[in-house]
Ligand SMILES: CSCCC(=O)C(=O)COP(=O)(O)O
């Protein structure tokens with residue numbers, strides 16, 4: 732069963748992300764985990780800034796819609812991969828911001844270092860830290876893309892989130908709120924990297 736409070740949090744996050752320009756058109760998708768075999772996820776093609784509870788639907792852990800008449804996000808399998816790989820993941824956000832799109836087109840991975848906001852990420856307690864956000868090649872075959880991400884995660888990459896080239900960012904957390912804080916923090920740091928590159932101060 733859906734959780735009304737967490738559904739409301741996803742809907743509110745969609746409004747915020749749209750105001751910030753992170754989910755243009757019907758880009759982006761959001762989910763939260765209900766149990767080991769139930770995920771609430773946005774339906775495909777809806778506007779993430781104008782979500783209502785009717786735009787959320789249930790899928791199982793393999794990404795199959797519980798109501799087969801409905802079509803879940805085209806990227807459902809990327810959400811399923813995260814929940815399968817990280818038992819602490821309870822919510823996933825995917826955004827299409829200008830910063831994540833531009834940086835993912837110009838870098839092969841993104842190193843974020845010496846930002847106070849890094850402390851919102853798992854296991855980081857000081858700004859004197861660095862994380863590597865990998866960039867995966869975009870692929871319209873989402874099962875293949877999910878397998879690519881899974882192989883990298885098994886190899887220790889992408890622990891804090893990942894970029895898809897020319898496409899966007901995936902981030903998760905142990906609650907809807909934490910996942911939202913993390914996407915806000917990463918988008919902020921990406922914006923800083925973009926500004927730094929513009930003025931010639933990138934550390935990459
Ligand atoms: C028009 S955006 C292209 C699809 C995409 O990248 C996305 O995030 C939204 O797809 P969904 O099926 O989840 O609406």
Ligand SMILES: [Zn+2]
Nearest residue numbers: 758759825899
């Ligand atoms: Zn997308």
